[in-house]
Amino acid sequence: MKHMPTHPLPQLMPLRSLRISTNIRLHSEFPEAPLRFARQRGVDLADDVFPETSFKKAPDSEDPYNEEKTAKVRTNIHLVHHGAIRLLTERDEDGDWVRSIEMNPSLLLYGVKRHPLLDSDLLLSLTLLMNKVTPLLADPLDACHIVPGLLADGEPIAYFSAIESEILLPDILLPCLHSLSHPMTGPAEGATKTRFQLGDKSDHYVISFTMPKRKRSGPRGTQGVRVKLILKGHALAAVVGRFGTTTLVKDIERLTAFPASAVARAHQTMMSRLEGTYLPVPSEWADRTQGKPVTQAKAIALVSRLTTIPIEELRDMDEKLRDPSKSTRQRLDEDVPIEANRLAPIPVFTLFDSAVYSAQEPGKTTQAAKSTDPQIAAAYGQQ
Amino acid sequence: MIKTQLRLHPDFFDNPVTFIRDHDLPIRTMKPTHGKSVNGPTRNLTLDVLTYKGINVKLVKTAGASLAKVTIHFNPLVCLYGHNGGVLSLSEFLGALALLVTHLKPLLNDPDDWVDLIPGLRRGGFAYWSYLEVPFHCLDPDGTLLAGFRQPRHLRITTPTRHWPTSIQIGGNRSKLLFSIYQKSVEMVAHGKLPESSLSDYRDVLRLEVRMKGEKLVHYFGNERNVEVIDGTKRLCQFYPQDLIGGHRKSFSEIEGVCSSTGASEEADKIKPLAALGRLLAMAALGRLLAMAALDPRTPQTFPQLVAHLKFYTGASSGTTSAIRDAGLAELSRRSFISLDNLFSDEAYRTQPESYNEKLEKKICHELEDLHPHPLITAAYQPPGQPFLPMTQWPGYARI
Secondary structure: OOOOOOOOOOOOOOEEEEEEEEEEEOOOOOOOOOOHHHHHHOEEEEEEOEEEEEEEEOOOOOOOOOOOOEEEEEEEEEOOOOEEEEEEEEEOOEEEEEEEEEEEHHHHHOOOOOOOOOOHHHHEEEHHHHHHHHHHEEHHHHHHOOOOOOOOOOOOOEEEEEEEEEEOOOOHHHHEEEEEEOOEEEEEEOOOEEEEEOOOOOOOEEEEEEEEOOOOOOOOOOOOEEEEEEHHHHHHHHHHHHOOEEEEEEEEEEEEOOOOOOHHHHHHHOOOOEEEOOOOOOOHHHHOOOOOOOHHHHHHHHHHHHHHHHHHHHHHHHHHHHHHOOHHHHHHHHHHHHHHHHHHEEEEEEHHOHHHOOOOOOOOOOOOOOOOHHHHHHOOOOO | EEEEEEEEHHHHHHHHHHHHOOOOEEEEEEEEEEEEOEEEEEEEEEEEEEOOOOOOEEEEEEEEOEEEEEEEEOOOHHHOOOOOOOOOOOOHHHHHHHHHHHHHHEEEEEEEHHHHHHOOOOOOOEEEOEEEEOOEEEEEEHHHHHOOOOOOOEEOOOOOOOEEOOOOEEOOOOEEEEEEEEEEHHHHHHHOOOOHHHHHHOOOOOEEEEEEEOHHHHHHHOOOEEEEEOOOEEEEEOOOOOHHHHHHHHHHHHHEOOOOOOOOOOOOOOOOOHHHHHHHHHHHHHHHHHHHHHHOOOOOOOOOHHHHHHHHHHHOOOHHHHHHHHHHHHHHHHOOOEEEEHHHHHHHHHHHOOOOOOOHHHOOOOHHHHOOOOHHHHHHOOOOOOOOOOOOOOOOOOOO
């Protein structure tokens, strides 16, 4: 086991959600009457439980009609709020097994999707997760397999299989981001008006830039761009593992614990390798009272910046298209360099300085979990 | 996709797992849920029929109602072959409809209600086509056709076009009209429907697909023969191959800036400044695009993107932007090598290339001659006066 280094903790913990892979058996009475069982144990189910049944054919059968009707049952169980804690279970002859757990700490602690989180919120949410799931288990001793990194002896089962972190770049405009790319994902593809994504959703590294939605009524929504990083599988051990604890689980190096500070550090580390430019709207152009909004000079300067076609080449095209007068030529000679200088791109990675990772005001926990589990505090680097 | 209303077997909703086992139905997955409707709480069931996909059914039943609302996602080629890399013939379509009836009939309370599974079989019925994907395959060995479609603007679509290295999407995911242009074999490999080793055999097959729902179906495919009013709304209830070809051709012909036109360009000394700007942007986008097409199919900036950026950065008015865009699109059309008439000719629809996965097809193994479509199905979907031809002789036309 590799031990984590200790670092001073930054204020903002940009954790959006995490997924834990595990294998723990649910209490046998739970599937029979989920709502009643959970209520008796003091656990709030967010929704009814709807099992999905898959009918599997015999593995050696080549004929799709010659099927053994073996039923495989999978269920999503939402605890506390829809999306706050989600357990994915699978049934076999021994019972229903929790195969993975997804948690959104903001929803769990504050009841909203995006609430600024303190470093201590990681421990609080993991403690609450353990407290909510343990009463549903067949064996309370399996509680050590809910939150990874708590097992003192024996073969570990639980590990982190995905972490989503997200920060807001305030006052940044999505359309000003250009040619985004990252060595681990390749270039942004399939951009929409409100979203750029680097990496496919099935990839281990995914980065997305999203314009926050405006509220239909009331004050305007948050201004800026949300930058989300999703790390899965080996990417998680490679990136977050540098700041946390990795352990061999079934012979694969897995992330099993991390301090809250690791979330922001991993995000910033990944963004430091981001390629592309941020091209702000020049203040002279933003002032709509000054001159014509669209001029040939502005257009040529902008197109040159965006396409990397040299200005001279664009001027040649323009000459062929409309045969400008001498005065127009002279005006373009003077104006195009001026407009080109006003367009001042900056590398995208410079937008991710330390300030954006500590700029937000954290709120106060409203949930019952006011104290952290000492085992979790020890494993996750805080006492 | 079909929407209809059906009287389901009472035992099925009460205990679907037992019903599926007892009747040995080819159901892959089954998920019961609860919901709400204006008429009260509902019991819902989602079924994946066939172990290899092809039919997905969503059933919604309000307490006390005798009929369940049913949505059927139906992919005839997947039903028959396990993938949809081919081009559907009329006989295959009829066979797949017969297969659909065979698999869903056991769910019904009265087997005679099967006619309500397929639109167009019963006048005054509930069934109609609510969504269609109509593809067309052509060869694009050097990627220039795909590159040519990266500059488009459609009259009825305002959502910006999305670009990936081997595909383009014109229209939003939720829109009623969407064009998807992509290298079919690449998509099949990504979905495990084609081994990667076969990719080079079919890489040159480009799919030009239009997806429509709601009133767009009536607009593009409808006529006095195949539209009925159901619950106060005009619905597409039936179609012949020529209806689909006509609608496909018409919808693609409305895309601007892709296919060539013979419009003359203005003389250099008469061109207005905004028109000149539009043409400049078009040439910049096109020049970059063609230069990159061979090396990298991803384009850094297409013409619509350049226009959008110019509008964003300068605050140009809608009128100014329109003047720039119109001139640019006209320029793109003048410079295009793509001929609409050639690309979507009758001959091209008749001789579409296909992608095969022999191993998968052998595993599914439906013999068309064993699938006997009911005469009502044949009467509704086979154009009158045309002889029934074996699948190998009938021109392919569409995937539904």
